Amino acid sequence: MIDLKELKKEFENCKCGMTHTLNIKDICVGSGITSEVGEILRKNNFQKRLLLVADKTTLSVSEGILDSLKGFSVTKKIYPFIREATVSEVQVIKELLKDCDGIIGVGTGTIHDICRKSAAELDKPLCLFATAPSMDGFASYNAPLVDGNFKITYSAKSPEVIIADTKILAKAPPELKSAGFGDMIGKYVGLIDWQVSSEITGEYYCEKVANLTRKATDRIFALADRITKDDEESATEVFEALLLTGIGMSFTKTSRPASGTEHILSHFWECKKLLEGEISDFHGKKVGVATLLIMKEYQRLYNKKSIKAHKEIIDWDDVLNNYGELKDEVIKLNTPDTITDDISPEIIEQKWDRIREIISSVPTEKEIFKGMKTAGCATSYEEIGISEKLMKQGLKYHPYMRRRLSLYRLSNMID
Ligand SMILES: [Zn+2]
Numbered sequence: 001m002i003d004l005k006e007l008k009k010e011f012e013n014c015k016c017g018m019t020h021t022l023n024i025k026d027i028c029v030g031s032g033i034t035s036e037v038g039e040i041l042r043k044n045n046f047q048k049r050l051l052l053v054a055d056k057t058t059l060s061v062s063e064g065i066l067d068s069l070k071g072f073s074v075t076k077k078i079y080p081f082i083r084e085a086t087v088s089e090v091q092v093i094k095e096l097l098k099d100c101d102g103i104i105g106v107g108t109g110t111i112h113d114i115c116r117k118s119a120a121e122l123d124k125p126l127c128l129f130a131t132a133p134s135m136d137g138f139a140s141y142n143a144p145l146v147d148g149n150f151k152i153t154y155s156a157k158s159p160e161v162i163i164a165d166t167k168i169l170a171k172a173p174p175e176l177k178s179a180g181f182g183d184m185i186g187k188y189v190g191l192i193d194w195q196v197s198s199e200i201t202g203e204y205y206c207e208k209v210a211n212l213t214r215k216a217t218d219r220i221f222a223l224a225d226r227i228t229k230d231d232e233e234s235a236t237e238v239f240e241a242l243l244l245t246g247i248g249m250s251f252t253k254t255s256r257p258a259s260g261t262e263h264i265l266s267h268f269w270e271c272k273k274l275l276e277g278e279i280s281d282f283h284g285k286k287v288g289v290a291t292l293l294i295m296k297e298y299q300r301l302y303n304k305k306s307i308k309a310h311k312e313i314i315d316w317d318d319v320l321n322n323y324g325e326l327k328d329e330v331i332k333l334n335t336p337d338t339i340t341d342d343i344s345p346e347i348i349e350q351k352w353d354r355i356r357e358i359i360s361s362v363p364t365e366k367e368i369f370k371g372m373k374t375a376g377c378a379t380s381y382e383e384i385g386i387s388e389k390l391m392k393q394g395l396k397y398h399p400y401m402r403r404r405l406s407l408y409r410l411s412n413m414i415d
């Protein structure tokens with residue numbers, strides 16, 4: 001069980017120099033806890049008028065939640081089906097939230113992201129009730145939202161209260177649990193990218209927060225064979241690990257501790273599919289497949305004992321062509337300069353041994369593949385409805401949609 005008090009204390013006066021604060025006041029994970037939701041909210045000072053956001057499925061699996069809210073005056077927003085968190089949906093929720101004192105989001109990623117952003121903008125208390133261990137954003141500070149066809153990570157707020165009923169988590173569809181595993185396994189790439197960027201650009205890095213992510217990811221990795229089982233104990237373990245990486249993001253107020261270039265690749269695919277009017281597969285499923293593709297490249301880099309580096313040569317016409325309608329966003333992100341402009345080739349050559357050491361600090365692509373297979377994850381782009389063309393396009397062009405250095409982007413500077 002996560003001891004919030006202990007955790008906050010552990011991160012006080014951190015050597016990295018940042019004050020690690022946490023907005024989360026209460027985490028309640030337990031078997032059959034759904035009937036206590038109202039009580040938990042009251043205990044955490046939620047006032048009478050409550051907005052409940054869910055979809056039909058997440059509300060029906062959370063049996064008893066409405067009964068537990070007796071005494072509250074509940075406004076309900078129940079979607080028939082919702083897969084994309086959009087900026088326009090945030091507007092809808094904000095309108096409803098104006099007349100309420102607080103908000104509870106029942107579900108996972110999509111619903112939670114909409115609630116997180118709405119609650120942040122109106123500065124209202126937020127409770128997230130989790131219905132599946134499918135992704136790691138529960139404790140996070142950020143909300144990735146689709147605006148037009150572009151996916152942007154906005155800063156929002158982490159919830160005051162997080163509740164999960166392990167009975168519901170255990171009964172979640174295996175596909176969603178495997179997606180949670182895929183999302184977690186991506187942290188290995190994230191850890192590499194964060195450290196490499198810090199070595200090369202001096203970007204802020206906190207060893208302690210990185211270790212929190214590493215420990216949580218290792219814990220899940222070791223549970224691969226229990227991921228899809230209908231078993232409350234493993235569901236609890238997975239959920240807590242997912243929470244911890246979200247807490248890491250909240251501590252640093254960036255997504256660095258929990259997402260690297262594999263998340264950007266997944267976003268690229270998602271945006272491209274949106275342009276075609278298609279909704280893509282679950283977040284964690286895509287992130288898992290992206291992780292394997294990226295780790296393959298990192299392995300290849302690791303195998304080079306020494307390297308020669310040069311300035312990055314970018315054919316912007318070609319890049320922008322590949323972004324099509326999204327090109328204005330990409331121009332904005334790379335103006336007046338692009339992230340590699342200030343990086344000297346010499347520093348990459350000098351730090352190469354260190355970079356190889358960083359790559360070797362996580363499991364190999366082969367090990368990750370094996371773990372993902374065991375955990376029932378999708379492991380190929382075909383399984384997540386991505387064509388070979390889109391897969392390759394994503395690999396080549398995704399780094400330009402985020403102003404952030406990854407080892408993958410850096411590899412453009414290596415002979
Ligand atoms: Zn720190």
Ligand SMILES: [Zn+2]
Pocket residue numbers: 135136137183259263283287
């Ligand atoms: Zn994720």
